[in-house]
Amino acid sequence: MAKFKAIRLLVALLTALLVVGAWPSRSIAAADQTNEQIRALQQRLDELSKQIDELKKQQAAAAKAAPAAPAAPAAATGPVKPAKEAPPPEPAFEKFMKGFFGTLDASVDYTTKGMSDEEAFHWGYAPGVVPAPGLGPSAYVNNGLKVGPVGRVGWLGAMSTNGSNIGYRGTHKIGTSDVDFIYQVSTAFSVDAAPGLQNTWTKQSNTVLGAIGLGDTYIGFQKKGWGRLRFGEMYMPYKTATDRLNPFAGELGNYSVVMGNSGGDNRVEFGTRIDHVVSYSSPDLSGFSFDAAYGFGQQITYDNTTSPLGSADCSGANVGGSGNLLLNCDDGAWDDSYSVDFKYETGGLYLVGAYEMHKRVNRNSDGIGSNDPYYGYLAGLGSGNALSASILDWGTYCTLVGSQDPGNCPGAAAGTPGLGVAPGFFADGGSPPYLHDIADEWAAKIGIQYRFAFGLTVSAMWEEMHRNLPAILMWQNERQRTGDWLALSQELNGGADLVSIGWAHAGATVGDPGGQHNFDPTKAGNDQANMYTISWHHKLDKQLTWYLDAAETVNDGNVHYDIGAGGHGIKTDCHDGTHNIVIDYSSFGPTTWGGCHEIGVSTGVNFKF
């Protein structure tokens, strides 16, 4: 019995050992088996995933390849199968996102105004000379040196945002018709500074950088074969028709410094965005097409001295009072405007002609602070003189100076300070604006572009700008001149690199209001300018471009073209660092210097989406 028990015990022990010993091995084996199954499943899943991806690719390729199959001969008979099946509906979100477009562009610049060695003089008529416009150099005498340029007017480093923008556009098919409702909203913004009003020490504007609408924004209708009708705020055809002739858009030395820029300042009168515009674009007519636009002036005054109804700024940009001037839109504001272009394109050839009219442009403020001796002569004649009273606005002047000038303002009660402006006819003090310096301004241009098969593009343009002033005011008409533009662009390395050179020439104007601090009457007519630009663009991929750009503007003594107008964020212009700490409407403030010689180098990146 004990032996039996021992055997049973031994068997039980062996069994236990066997179980204990076998259990882990079974567990491991089971685990191995499970892992193997998981691996197999994973492998199968991977294979399935690959197959799904492959199927997707094949499906996408089939959708593309279906129409790429050899086309049936035109004369073939029998039923023609559909070229391809209708593509699957585009996901709504993807379709929505596709409506966004824009550009991010920032550069580092190193530029100089090139006017640190400028000098200015007080000029007057020589004894015995009867003052009149357009006299020779011997008619003038130098009455002494004036203050030189103020501030840092030499080389300066800067970071600049150039044409960065974001927009959204789309179409909406109207019912079952063939007509589409179209829309676009956009804005320009800075990538290197906080958003805000576009105010600098040289200008004041109510438009907000970064706010929706600071860019072409419109609604409209289009139909294939009919063209496109738009209503909104947008660039006019005069500008857009020749955008393609400007390989330096947004950069230093782009053509807007001279072309369409009647005064040589930072505003480009015939290249600006205009409010309240209705615009029609024709369809292509055997290579011909045209655009026509009309801008509602929406002026409540006869002389356009208020901002257009519904606008934040005067037409032509800036608010009334910008530049420490009167609270009027009299620094280039216009009433109605219209613009038209005609284009023809065939092969590599592009021909374009364009015309734009600004009605009743008010430039009365050009008189305030003028440094032209003839203006000084007129002012010196006094308010009682018929000639002077027919050209100068003594009423406004007396509002400025009150009883401080009893000779010219006899109606002002003694002790009336006016607006607190001291009398003075040669800047830094109150002087009369013009009375009727309001006239139509128009510009016309023709351009040609040819793209050679080996990657060279040649662009040329000629322009004429006019201000239809009466003869009595023509001596100070700086808005009437010609302009020339030539640009060559060569693609290199299969299009990865693009090298461009450009030259712009501003012809002599018929007159000069003498606004620049160093106006020199002995050099009347000496007011031409040349601008030279060179750039290298390197495409990093479809969306990203690196660029290096350099420009130089050589101004004659009485003109002041810059190297940044028309799109470059930081304008290197001919203003010195003078700034006013009070607003007295005397025009005292940033001082413009003729004959400045700007040079600049800029490098940056441009990303499109």
Added chain:
Amino acid sequence: MTGRGSGVGPKRQRIGLPPAATLGVALAAMATPGHAADRPPEPKPLAEVIVSASRQNDAVITARVERALADDPYIYGEHITVSTSNGVVTCEGIVGDVFELFRVLRLCRKFSTGKRMINGLEINAVLPDGG
């Protein structure tokens, strides 16, 4: 209950009037001259065939241009729409700069079998004005 199953069976063997009519209309619409041999022969709609073939050519061209735009290393074609009519390619939409414009125009012209192509491209130039 087997009514559901037994009820379905016989119905499957029979086609109701509306589906039959629909099928008939569809077959009639899809019928080709070969399928209607018992009917008197009709004149060949030659002009129609030419138009259809031309449309296919246009689709082929459009697809080729779209592919070329997608394959080009320096063209961002997300905002470019391509269409073709009688071999004349129309490229519309937004391009980023003049260089992209020229490149797109060259591609569109390359594939256009018509005498020309139609340029409906705009350069995105939203530039704040100076003062």
